[in-house]
Amino acid sequence: MAAPGPPAGVRPQTLLLTFLGKAVLGRDIAVFSGSYLAVMERLGISEQATRSTLTRMVNHGLLARHRRGRKMYFGLTPQAQAVLAEGEHRLWRAGAVNRDPDGRWTLLGFSLPESRRDERHLLRSRLRWAGFGLLRSGMWIAPGRVDVSALLPDGQLRDHVQVFYAEPAEPAAVGQMVRDAYDLSAIAGRYQQFLRRWDTPRPLPAAPDDLARQLWLVSEWLLIVRDDPRIPLRHLPPNWPAVTAEEIFRHRHNQLNPRVQRILDQVVDAVEVSAAG
Incomplete structure (x- = not known):
């Protein structure tokens, strides 16, 4: 069967x-x-x-x-x-x-020109795969401390990305x-x-x-x-x-x-x- x-x-x-x-x-x-x-x-x-x-x-x-x-x-x-x-x-x-009781989050922002649309799409796919969500235009968040280096094998791409580890000022x-x-x-x-x-x-x-x-x-x-x-x-x-x-x-x-x-x-x-x- x-x-x-x-x-x-x-x-x-x-x-x-x-x-x-x-x-x-x-x-x-x-x-x-x-x-x-x-x-x-x-x-x-x-x-x-x-x-x-x-x-x-x-x-x-x-x-x-x-x-x-x-x-x-x-x-x-x-x-x-x-x-x-x-x-x-x-x-x-x-x-x-x-x-996990850890209250830290990973914040990531990036900006790529229209001419690099394919790279922008690829990066978005990798971010979602790694647990990131789009909070607002240009700002992504993920729970915990994410090693973003594995998502950015292209050195030129890293130049367009900013990463911060932070805790919310208002936990509520x-x-x-x-x-x-x-x-x-x-x-x-x-x-x-x-x-x-x-x-x-x-x-x-x-x-x-x-x-x-x-x-x-x-x-x-x-x-x-x-x-x-x-x-x-x-x-x-x-x-x-x-x-x-x-x-x-x-x-x-x-x-x-x-x-x-x-x-x-x-x-x-x-x-x-x-x-x-």
Whole structure:
């Protein structure tokens, strides 16, 4: 039985990375191409889409090919290990709920001429990815102390950006500042949608097995938390849905884990490879 369709934004590469994080990260192994096909078929992804995604990930430096006789295996590159390690950190250590009592914020302003419109668009995308919200024209804010240097690899771009770390003069006004800079309804809506899917007695009943359920679960959750600016909980509306959603995510993941491991032992054909590739 085919799995239900993916939540919006969950692409085949996202699902493959989730599988790699589960089955390969931290182990010096490469996985047979047929195992990838078998896993992705459970998720309703066609053989053609899986093969093209594997090829694209090789071309982008995320996977390395390892031939053993007539069989082709794919293992992680250092670049992929770094991407997956960052995802693991966001999932299990940073989490969705920010209870940090630190009252500092990062303020960022930039000004780029019309002739550099593409760079301006790229910078805005990077800022939103890093948790910044647009407070007003030219001023962006993010909770905590953000290392902005990683967002500005272009030295010329740095010349047009000013960064400050500060605390609000009127702490009581932070709630309004947050509502002005972020679309809280949209953020809450994604957690509420997650809860509708997973906070049920039997989530995804059409999924073929618990491996498919767990890969859907982790992929969907990671996309949500990566887009969440992690505003401190004390500045958010009461009963913020991320709190319950994170509890459900961890409960479902742990609940599925024993059966998932047994399935992986059956479907994953792997060979050892050196850490250097």
